[in-house]
Amino acid sequence: MSELRFVHLGFGADAVxxxxxxxxxxxVHAARFADEIPDTCLLLEHPAVYTAGRRTExxxxxxxxxxxxxxxxxxxITWHGPGxxxxxxxxxxxxxxxxxxxxxxxxxxxxxxxxxxxxxxTRVEGRSGVWVLGDxxxxxxxxxxxxxxxxxxxTDEEFDPRLNGPEYAPSNAGQRRExxxxxxxxxxxxxxxxxxxxxxxxxxxxxxxxxIVPCGIRDAGVTSLSNELGRRVSVAEVxxxxxxxxxxxxxxxxxxxxxxxxxxxxxxxxxxAG
Numbered sequence: 001m002s003e004l005r006f007v008h009l010g011f012g013a014d015a016v017x018x019x020x021x022x023x024x025x026x027x028v029h030a031a032r033f034a035d036e037i038p039d040t041c042l043l044l045e046h047p048a049v050y051t052a053g054r055r056t057e058x059x060x061x062x063x064x065x066x067x068x069x070x071x072x073x074x075x076x077i078t079w080h081g082p083g084x085x086x087x088x089x090x091x092x093x094x095x096x097x098x099x100x101x102x103x104x105x106x107x108x109x110x111x112x113x114x115x116x117x118x119x120x121x122t123r124v125e126g127r128s129g130v131w132v133l134g135d136x137x138x139x140x141x142x143x144x145x146x147x148x149x150x151x152x153x154x155t156d157e158e159f160d161p162r163l164n165g166p167e168y169a170p171s172n173a174g175q176r177r178e179x180x181x182x183x184x185x186x187x188x189x190x191x192x193x194x195x196x197x198x199x200x201x202x203x204x205x206x207x208x209x210x211x212i213v214p215c216g217i218r219d220a221g222v223t224s225l226s227n228e229l230g231r232r233v234s235v236a237e238v239x240x241x242x243x244x245x246x247x248x249x250x251x252x253x254x255x256x257x258x259x260x261x262x263x264x265x266x267x268x269x270x271x272x273a274g
Contacts, residue, residue, distance in 0.1 A: 009044035018049045042088040048081035060213040073196040075186030076216040083204030088197040095192040098258035109249040113242045130183035171206035173221020180223035
């Protein structure tokens with residue numbers, strides 16, 4: 001790939017409202033499609049906001065009716081806000097785009113960045129993003145005195161952690177020694193150019209996630225670099241490290257079109273990628 005351009009849209013007191021950043025994404029996307037600019041990664045913080053991808057279910061939204069911005073990316077509902085580094089890589093890729101390969105490259109850059117900061121992270125099969133693994137299920141502490149066999153998350157399909165006390169809250173997953181998501185990824189591909197991207201929790205107030213079902217996942221939680229490393233890890237500290245590894249991964253990648261079999265597969269890609 002060509003050289004990657006980074007644009008800092010705003011952090012801290014200059015955090016960028018979500019709708020404003022979304023509009024800027026669309027502008028940059030159009031310019032990249034027309035080859036007027038190189039591949040570009042927008043980096044920023046948002047004021048607190050919930051955003052919902054196309055697969056979000058009503059039961060995963062805030063129970064109190066807090067406004068949610070519905071967006072055109074993949075994935076489900078999440079939160080953005082202070083203390084979280086958000087990146088929107090807007091890249092032109094060969095078509096039909098290999099969406100999974102693109103997600104894996106973003107994950108790898110973030111995994112390497114976390115390692116440089118002193119935290120081992122990984123992927124979880126079937127779940128996008130960057131994760132800190134918990135203990136094996138049989139070694140985790142019982143919740144509320146319940147044995148694993150009676151854990152309602154495993155036996156009740158309608159279990160809602162928001163109605164069952166703080167011990168089930170996503171922000172407390174570390175105390176439960178469960179798997180916990182450190183970085184979320186949700187993307188959209190339009191005309192062979194990527195949009196949206198990743199959100200890496202540096203030092204946010206993770207209790208914001210307790211009002212939703214983050215990414216639609218009820219049996220795991222969320223965490224941050226600060227929680228895991230036991231010290232304050234600011235967005236300002238993380239920013240150059242993430243830039244470094246995004247550049248290493250994305251500039252040296254040689255993306256290939258996704259293998260397809262016949263016109264039906266091509267049509268399916270067009271529908272899925274938008």
